[in-house]
Structure formats: C-alpha cells, structure tokens
Amino acid sequence: MELLILIVVIAVVALATMGLVVGSAVRRRPRRAVGRGGRSDTDLSPGVGDDAEVPRDAPTRTIDDVGLPAAPETAPPRADASGPPVIGDVATAGPAENLAPSVPPQQRPPAEMPAPAAGRLVRLRLRLSRSQNALGRGLLSLLSGDNLDEETWEDVEATLLLADVGVVATGELVAALRERTKVLGASTPAQARAMLRDELLAQVGTATDRSLRTSVPDRPAVVLVVGVNGTGKTTTCGKVARLLVAEGRTVVLGAADTFRAAAADQLQTWGERVGAVTVRGAEGGDPASVAFDAVKRGIDSAADTVLIDTAGRLHTKTGLMDELAKIKRVVGKHGPVDEVLLVLDATTGQNALVQARVFTEAVELSGVVLTKLDGTAKGGIVIAVQRELGVPVKLIGLGEGPDDLAPFEPEAFVDALLGEPV
Ligand SMILES: Nc1nc2c(ncn2[C@@H]2O[C@H](COP(=O)(O)OP(=O)(O)OP(=O)(O)O)[C@@H](O)[C@H]2O)c(=O)[nH]1
Numbered sequence: 001m002e003l004l005i006l007i008v009v010i011a012v013v014a015l016a017t018m019g020l021v022v023g024s025a026v027r028r029r030p031r032r033a034v035g036r037g038g039r040s041d042t043d044l045s046p047g048v049g050d051d052a053e054v055p056r057d058a059p060t061r062t063i064d065d066v067g068l069p070a071a072p073e074t075a076p077p078r079a080d081a082s083g084p085p086v087i088g089d090v091a092t093a094g095p096a097e098n099l100a101p102s103v104p105p106q107q108r109p110p111a112e113m114p115a116p117a118a119g120r121l122v123r124l125r126l127r128l129s130r131s132q133n134a135l136g137r138g139l140l141s142l143l144s145g146d147n148l149d150e151e152t153w154e155d156v157e158a159t160l161l162l163a164d165v166g167v168v169a170t171g172e173l174v175a176a177l178r179e180r181t182k183v184l185g186a187s188t189p190a191q192a193r194a195m196l197r198d199e200l201l202a203q204v205g206t207a208t209d210r211s212l213r214t215s216v217p218d219r220p221a222v223v224l225v226v227g228v229n230g231t232g233k234t235t236t237c238g239k240v241a242r243l244l245v246a247e248g249r250t251v252v253l254g255a256a257d258t259f260r261a262a263a264a265d266q267l268q269t270w271g272e273r274v275g276a277v278t279v280r281g282a283e284g285g286d287p288a289s290v291a292f293d294a295v296k297r298g299i300d301s302a303a304d305t306v307l308i309d310t311a312g313r314l315h316t317k318t319g320l321m322d323e324l325a326k327i328k329r330v331v332g333k334h335g336p337v338d339e340v341l342l343v344l345d346a347t348t349g350q351n352a353l354v355q356a357r358v359f360t361e362a363v364e365l366s367g368v369v370l371t372k373l374d375g376t377a378k379g380g381i382v383i384a385v386q387r388e389l390g391v392p393v394k395l396i397g398l399g400e401g402p403d404d405l406a407p408f409e410p411e412a413f414v415d416a417l418l419g420e421p422v
Contacts, residue, residue: 114242114274120406121413124398127374128416134377135163136417143192148181164349165380169203169387176202197414203383204410208392212367212407213338214244214305220252220298221305222331224291226324226363227312227343228355232371232397234263236343237309238270239405240395244305245274252301254294254308255280256287256327267309273402277301287311287323288330295334321362328363341394343369344385347376353388360389371397374404379417382408 121128129136138159142152153174160170176199181187187195214221223240227233234257241251253271255264261283268278279297281290291308298306310327312320328337342365344352359365368385373396382393393408 114246115403116246120403121396121409121416124404124406125412125416127398127404128379128396128413129419131374131377131379135159135379136419139196140189140192140418143177143181143187143196144189153178160380162378163380164378164384165203166384166387169380169383173199173203193418197418200383200414200417201410204414205386205392206410208386210367210392210394210408212240212341212394214240215249216338219335220295220303221338222295222298222335223305223307223339223341224310224324224327224331224337224363225308225341225343225369226310226359226365227369228345229259229312231312231343231345231348231355232369233257233312233343234266234270234309235400236341236369236371236395236397236405237267237307238273239397239402241270241276241307242274242402243405243407245276249304250301251276252294252298252303252306253278254291254306256290256294256308257311258283258285258287258290259311259313263309263311270402288326291327292330292333295331299334320358324359324363339366340364341367341369342389342391343371344381346370346373346378346381349376349378349381352381353384356385356389360391365389365391367392367394369393369395369397369405370408374398379413382413 139156142156142159145152156177157170157174160173161167165173177195180195180199184191184195212223214223225233225237225240237253241253244251251271251274253267253276255267255278257263257267258281264278264280264283268280270276271278277297279290279294281287281293287310291310294308295306297303308327308331310324328340331337340363342356342359344356346352348355356368368389368391370382370385370393373379382396385391386393395405396408396413398404398406
C-alpha cells in the first residue's frame, strides 16, 4: 500500500514538472504582434512579412515623458545681441550646457564641439566644384575658343539652361557675354574665366544681405524651417544648431513635425549631440502647440535661438497655408518670428521652384536653404530661385555629414563652379 502511495506521488510530481516546462516553452515563443524575427518595438527597420499598416515607430514620447530637466533657477548670461548677429560672428554666448538635453546628465555623452562656420564653403569647395564641373568647365571651354559663332552661343545657352539657371537669367547672361566678347574679340582662357566670373557674380548678387537672424535683443530669436518632406528640413535644423553651438550660442529645437515620431527622434538626436534641448509633442498632435512650447522653453531658459522644424506635407495648399499661418500666429504670442527659411532640394530642379512658389503664398520667407548641391550639376538653381522668389539663398547643403552645411558666399560659390584659375 505504501509503495502504491509512493508511486502515485512520484507520478503527480513528474506530471506537474512536465506541465511547467511545456508552459514556459509556450510563453517563450515570439509574439507576432511584436514583429517577425523577434524585433523589438524600437527597431525601426522593416522585417520580412511586416504589415505595412502596423506603425513601426517607437511610441512617441511627449515632452513630459522625456524627462527634461528643470530650467536653471537663474537665467544664464545671454549672448551679446547688440548688433545684428549672424552665423559667422565671433562666439559671444555662454556654454551650450546651460540648456541640458533630454537624457539624464550621467547618461549623456559629452557634447560635441562642431566646426565653426567661417571658411566652410572653402573647405567644402572641392565637393561643390566636383558636382558643378559640367557647368563651369563646359562654359569655360566654349568661351575660350577662337571662334565664337552662333552655334557656340547656342551651346552656351543650352549649358546654362541645363544647369537650371532659368530662361530669363540665361538670356541676360548670354547677352552680357556676347557684348563683352564683341568688345574684347577672341578671349584667352584667363580672360574668359574673368568675364564669366563677373557675369555669374552679377546674377548671383554680391550685395545681398545673407545674414541669418539667429540672435535678437532680450529674447530668443525664432527661426522657422519650412519645406516639402524629404528636402532636408530636419537635417538642416540639426546642422544650423551645430553652427550656432560652434559660436557659443544656446539653442532650443522645436519638433513641430508631428506627423512622424521618427522625425522628432531624428531632431532630438541632432540636439543631444551638441547639448541642445528638443521640445516635442505627441505624434499627430498640434504642431503650433509644440512650436509655442519650444519658444516658451527658449524664453524660460534664456536661450539665444529657437529652431522650429515643421512637417510641410503638401496635402492641400489650403491645409499647408493654414498650418504654417497658425504656427506663426501662435508663436507670435511670444514675439515675432525672425527667420522663415525655405529648404529646397537642389536635385529636384524646376520642381523646387514650383514648391517654392506654393510656400511663398503660405508664409513670408526670409531666406532659402538649398540642400544636396553635392548631388547635382544644376548649381544654376541658386540664380533661378533667388530671381523667382526675390529671397536670398542663405545656406547651402553639400553632404549628409553633420557639418556639411555652409553659409552661402557668392564669390566662393562662383569660384567653385569655375574651378582654379588657369
Ligand atoms: N547629399 C546630401 N543629402 C542631404 C543633404 N541635406 C539633407 N540630406 C539628406 O536628405 C535626407 C532627408 O533629410 P531630412 O532632414 O530627413 O528631410 P526632411 O525634409 O526633414 O524630411 P521629412 O521629415 O520627411 O519632412 C536625409 O537622408 C539627409 O541626410 C545635403 O546637403 N546633401
């Protein structure tokens, strides 16, 4: 009898153990909702068999979730804002650490010290001349010939049009060059270069004020960055923040592109690298409210500049106009917007001009940022955009690297187009 009881007990224990093992194995099996291949919800890359409808972004963190530290009790010293400070000025502001980023200080990598703005275009000149070879070299070889016949002038015209200089500016350039060669006769390569340099500079404009209003007295300067998605707005905000931090200025970033959580993540990463706070809202939330909070944050922490990244989806023109107008109006409760920068992708050529026109109807622009000039031979878009909009190109993007954005300098730009003097 005792033996029978013992056998029954052993059998019960064995069955219970088997049940536990099977249960935990079932629990360990990956759940389909997380994604195939056991992807975590912070892995943003698509997995095989993923459902396109299932949002892949990590849950959006609001400004409350990201644990921003409290503003310093006493306001840090502001940058000297007496003159009209521009990118390229000597550093005058306090250190970037006055505004702590959104991760706790102990987990924060040391903020980077980006390259200063001065001379950037010269450093990036090689990249520009490589992409613009067809324009500069092509024109030079045509104009240096002994025989400037009608066919050659047609080729000059075609070269300018292909480089997106635009019909009107091309006509003016060809007329001016014809006039000068009539007087000079056949020109040597050096003469041709000098003549072309003069005429291109006249079209690009050397007297235009291209300074960025990134610092104003008694409050942070507010810079609104607008443009169609994919043109490089977020990247530009990040790069401009680096330019400012390199000059000792303090920056707050506003992630008013609430369409994609990834866009705000991207902006925050740019900010964290240089010790700038990013103010963000819920995904799909009101962009104007994020912009408002960002400016408030800038005021409370006595920052020099608040850079606001917007979404710019061209669903409908009315929607875009309403959204941008609302952002401007709501931010205006704190004070005026000092710069509205339109970001245009230079590789999209004439399309960029069409987009630009829509934006000028939506909001008053103060400057253009031409991105991706490293990836196109159509540098003439600089001339066409300015002529079309009556707004100066202030910055140009010459690569995906963090410091591949340069203040636009007409002389350095034209020299890069034409290559080294012969
Ligand atoms: N080659 C090159 N790539 C650039 C430049 N500027 C931006 N990019 C790239 O363009 C892509 C789009 O940039 P984003 O900053 O995400 O563009 P966005 O306008 O904010 O896009 P949305 O968030 O979708 O509205 C990224 O891969 C950037 O690295 C540039 O000057 N040169």
